[in-house]
Each structure stands twice: as C-alpha cells, then as structure tokens.
Amino acid sequence: MTVLEEYDRLEAPAIWRRMTSREDRDVVVSFGEATLAILDGKDRPLAHWSLPAVIRRNPGSHPARFAPGLDAREEIEIDDEPMIEAISRIQRALSRRDRATSRRRGAFLWMAGAALFAAALWAPAAIERSAASSIPPAVSDELGVKLTKVLADRIGPVCAAPQARGPLARLSRRALGQAGDRIVVLGGSFDNVITLPGGITVISSDLIEQEDDPEVVAGHILAERLRIAQTDPIDALIDHASIWSVTRLLATGETSDALIRSYVNDLLSSSPPHGPIRPLLDAFTDAGLGAAPYALTILNRDQTYATTLLESDPPSSDPARPVLSDRDWVALQSVCEG
Incomplete structure (x- = not known):
C-alpha cells in the first residue's frame, strides 16, 4: 500500500x-x-x-x-x-x-x-548479540528493501501484475497467517524460498509457473517460515558481517553495499537445512495443508527428509479450504505478465 x-x-x-x-x-x-x-x-x-x-x-x-x-x-x-x-x-x-x-x-x-x-x-560475539536485539523495525525494513533490490538485479524484476495482487495476498494469508508479512515474486529462477529482514518472503516465479497446485507453493512458503521461526532473519545477516560492519550497523543503522551484495551471494549459493519434522507437520495441519505435495517436490534434493515427511502420514489438505480458487490460481500464474 x-x-x-x-x-x-x-x-x-x-x-x-x-x-x-x-x-x-x-x-x-x-x-x-x-x-x-x-x-x-x-x-x-x-x-x-x-x-x-x-x-x-x-x-x-x-x-x-x-x-x-x-x-x-x-x-x-x-x-x-x-x-x-x-x-x-x-x-x-x-x-x-x-x-x-x-x-x-x-x-x-x-x-x-x-x-x-x-x-x-566483552567480545565480538557480544557485539553481535547486541546488534541482533537492538535493530529497530525501521532499520530492519530498510535492510529488507535493499536486499530485495539487489536480489532483483541478480535474478529478475519484481513481478506484480495487477490481476495477481489479490491472489498473492490471499496466498500469503493462507501460508503466513495475519502476520503482516508480504511475499515478493521475482521473475527468475532460484532454488530456495528466501526470508529477508522486514518480513519479506521472496519466491521465484518458477515456483508458481511450473507447479500445478497452489498447495505446493503455500507448502514451500510455510516450510521456510518454520525453518527461520527461531531466528530473526537479521541474525543471519549479522552472522555474515564482519565486526566492523556490525559496529557500523549499531552506530548508524546502515550497511555497506559490499556487505549487501556479499550476503545476497550467500543466500543464492547456500542450501539451508530443513526444520524439524514434527513442528512442520503441526504447522501444515494448522494451515489446513497437506505436506505430501511439498514433500514430493523436494524428493530429489533431500530424499531422506522428504521420505520421512511422506512416511509420517501427513494430513491431507482440507477440500473445504482450497488454497486458492481455480480463477485465483490462473491469475497468480500470470504474476509476471502484463
């Protein structure tokens, strides 16, 4: 808005x-x-x-x-x-x-x-802990916007076709609840869902365009949110930074462009570990989603984890609560079109 x-x-x-x-x-x-x-x-x-x-x-x-x-x-x-x-x-x-x-x-x-x-x-680790707990929301929001811009430069532009805005908001509410976070779709290809400071969740247009079911997209977003549930996204940026960059962030609320670019490179090249199985299954149940559609899409990347999900007999999705209507899903799949 x-x-x-x-x-x-x-x-x-x-x-x-x-x-x-x-x-x-x-x-x-x-x-x-x-x-x-x-x-x-x-x-x-x-x-x-x-x-x-x-x-x-x-x-x-x-x-x-x-x-x-x-x-x-x-x-x-x-x-x-x-x-x-x-x-x-x-x-x-x-x-x-x-x-x-x-x-x-x-x-x-x-x-x-x-x-x-x-x-x-004390020590550099203490400075990092102080930074992680002292960053105000406004600074966190600014960092999220900066990181989104650099990601867009690397991957592809932000997709925001007018007909897809409503369906994207409804997908966000289904996967993330009423937390006020937002989903940003980039017109390109990358492997992971990425969570940035400021409550920004970045997904690839490929995740939407190449899947047949919005439940898969919602599952990826929900799994990512559970993965970082115990850690503020800004902690990962602080862990990546040098002690001098952390000191600058504490003193001015700003970071260097070099740090932002370096952190984006790390986001795109790393494969973060999955979260624990049981909390993930509970979150799928609470959201009225089945875990199987998500598990099948990660089978080639992490066979052990995906198989454990499937063998845990995850609940099927609630047909009375579709993630999106067919009309909304078609509109969302054109998010990168004019």
Missing part, C-alpha cells in the same frame, strides 16, 4: 526520457509502497524510483519533469495534474514519516552507542 491509500491505484501516462537513448518512450506511472513505478504499455515494469529520492526538475512549470535523483540520467515528463499533486503529497507524507523515523533513530543511536561501549568491553 502507498503511504496515502487514496492514491494506491492512481496511474497516469508519461514520457520517459533517458540520456542514453535519443528516443522518448510513452509509459505509464503508478505507485508502489514507497516507489514510483514506470511501466510499458503492457503493464511490464521498466523501472522503480524511490519516492523520497524523486526530485522535480522544473517546479511550477508544466508539464512536470521528475527524476530519480539530482545526478540522474533519466527523467519522466507528466502532464496529468492529479498525478503531479499525488507525487507531491506522497513525498510530503514520506518526509514526515522519515522525520519521525529519524527521531526514533536518534534515540536508537544513543542507546546503541551505550550498548556498543558496553559490548566493546
């Missing part, structure tokens, strides 16, 4: 102009959660600009010209007055939110400084 829900579905035509190209391009602009999305005529994403960073190059003149930063080599030209006003209003709202976050961060920095001084008297 955007900061101002009244603009959640606002779209407007625009002209996209890049310094590297001599041709202007007709596009459509719309809002993401804190981004300005640039789409082609088939609703395929071409770019996402961070709204707090967007600047207006010709204040007071029309058509309005916006850019994603002071030194940006691209811009969009918008003549739609409601969209121009919406961008301005949302930026003001984000600015107020960022000021509030800055005040909270100031208090956090004071406490983190004290924690850092005390932790420095």
Whole structure:
C-alpha cells in the first residue's frame, strides 16, 4: 500500500526520457509502497524510483519533469495534474514519516552507542548479540528493501501484475497467517524460498509457473517460515558481517553495499537445512495443508527428509479450504505478465 491509500491505484501516462537513448518512450506511472513505478504499455515494469529520492526538475512549470535523483540520467515528463499533486503529497507524507523515523533513530543511536561501549568491553560475539536485539523495525525494513533490490538485479524484476495482487495476498494469508508479512515474486529462477529482514518472503516465479497446485507453493512458503521461526532473519545477516560492519550497523543503522551484495551471494549459493519434522507437520495441519505435495517436490534434493515427511502420514489438505480458487490460481500464474 502507498503511504496515502487514496492514491494506491492512481496511474497516469508519461514520457520517459533517458540520456542514453535519443528516443522518448510513452509509459505509464503508478505507485508502489514507497516507489514510483514506470511501466510499458503492457503493464511490464521498466523501472522503480524511490519516492523520497524523486526530485522535480522544473517546479511550477508544466508539464512536470521528475527524476530519480539530482545526478540522474533519466527523467519522466507528466502532464496529468492529479498525478503531479499525488507525487507531491506522497513525498510530503514520506518526509514526515522519515522525520519521525529519524527521531526514533536518534534515540536508537544513543542507546546503541551505550550498548556498543558496553559490548566493546566483552567480545565480538557480544557485539553481535547486541546488534541482533537492538535493530529497530525501521532499520530492519530498510535492510529488507535493499536486499530485495539487489536480489532483483541478480535474478529478475519484481513481478506484480495487477490481476495477481489479490491472489498473492490471499496466498500469503493462507501460508503466513495475519502476520503482516508480504511475499515478493521475482521473475527468475532460484532454488530456495528466501526470508529477508522486514518480513519479506521472496519466491521465484518458477515456483508458481511450473507447479500445478497452489498447495505446493503455500507448502514451500510455510516450510521456510518454520525453518527461520527461531531466528530473526537479521541474525543471519549479522552472522555474515564482519565486526566492523556490525559496529557500523549499531552506530548508524546502515550497511555497506559490499556487505549487501556479499550476503545476497550467500543466500543464492547456500542450501539451508530443513526444520524439524514434527513442528512442520503441526504447522501444515494448522494451515489446513497437506505436506505430501511439498514433500514430493523436494524428493530429489533431500530424499531422506522428504521420505520421512511422506512416511509420517501427513494430513491431507482440507477440500473445504482450497488454497486458492481455480480463477485465483490462473491469475497468480500470470504474476509476471502484463
């Protein structure tokens, strides 16, 4: 949802102009959660600009010209007055939110400084424990967004076809409950479901497009959530970081781009262990899911674990509670289409 829900579905035509190209391009602009999305005529994403960073190059003149930063080599030209006003209003709202976050961060920095001084008297492991317990939600959210962007650069763009948004939200509620976490689909292929700080669960479009049953997708998401149930996702990032990176995170709430890229490489190359069998079976039962569809898809990767799941006689799914209707499943399978 955007900061101002009244603009959640606002779209407007625009002209996209890049310094590297001599041709202007007709596009459509719309809002993401804190981004300005640039789409082609088939609703395929071409770019996402961070709204707090967007600047207006010709204040007071029309058509309005916006850019994603002071030194940006691209811009969009918008003549739609409601969209121009919406961008301005949302930026003001984000600015107020960022000021509030800055005040909270100031208090956090004071406490983190004290924690850092005390932790420095102990050992690097103590600093890491202090970081893991001291990171505020706003910083965790920012780290999740940064990691998602780098993953998208490596794998493929975020898929968010309008017809798939509702089914994706319903899938999230079925697999994750009402926790408020969200699922991000990337248009590419990778092996694992990935959980990031800020409650972001990243899945591959292949997991949706190549399966015949939404219960398989829900099972993978649920299994991943159970796997990390005892560990905050930010702990894994802290474990990956050097002591100096952890110290910087404690002192400023920021991480280096090099650390983010290195951690993404680790996420894509590692094969995390599965969670315990019994809690997983209990979670499947609570969600009204059968474990067998999930188990069959991991049989080639971990035969022992999958066989144990199957032999444990997991409950079958409840036919009265389908994961998604046939219509929703078809719509979700076109999540990466315009």
